[in-house]
Amino acid sequence: MNIWEFANPARFTRLVSRVLPWVAGGAALCLTVGLIWGFYFTPDDFRQGSTVKIIYIHVPAAFVAINAWLMMFVMSLIWLIRRHHVSALAARAAAPIGAVMTLVALLTGAIWGQPMWGTWWEWDPRLTSFLILFVFYLGYIALWQAVDEPDTAADLTAILCLVGSVFALLSRYAVLIWNQGLHQGASLSLDREENVADVFYQPLLLSLAGFVLLFVALVLLRTRTEIRARRLRALMLREVA
DSSP, rough: OOOOGGHHHHHHOOOOOOHHHHHHHHHHHHHHHHHEEEESSSSOOOTTTTGGGGGHHHHHHHHHHHHHHHHHHHHHHHHHHOOOOHHHHHHHHHHHHHHHHHHHHHHHHHHHHHHHSSSSSSOHHHHHHHHHHHHHHHHHHHHHHOOOOOHHHHHHHHHHHHHHHHHHHHHHHHHHHOOOOOOOOOOSSGGGGGSHHHHHHHHHHHHHHHHHHHHHHHHHHHHHHHHHHHHHHHHHHHHOO
């Protein structure tokens, strides 16, 4: 099977109809088990108390927020190089989801950090780059809305996405680059010594899987909606002509 076959809107729509129930079901299962396990069956941290359990929302939301923009980066490149409309629509569909996840990560991070730092906000390198990423999300969404011609809007937003990718990477690696600031290191890492304790690690992985599957399900659903909206717009213009 050639992956480029799904650049055809009709084939992509049929694919979504087949896989969406499975992805959505997997998201619901992982989120239900992961969050209940994490919030009700893990102990309080000896330093942070019960506030540590925000990790089951904060870390997955931040992970999805960053990788949603990177997914948009790839889709934008495909659009600029191969001019596949589904890729541009998928990037557009992902933006509001990524923006919500970024906002959730900022808010939960403030709630989590306040008891530890004594402040709701600090101009920490990772926090600052994450806030800038949120502004880029808003700008990307606004630019799509501001330009009436779809291909021109796709071109301009793709360029904006390429520029904003710098801040997506900074949000991920700011702690490693500057090695300073209040924000802790990664909660999940390929280096097992940097991970959270095992009692938190397993439910966190389930929550992370749930957030990722939820993101995929919402992107598939919204992309299908964008395709149908574009078809409807084309039919209306044809009738007017």
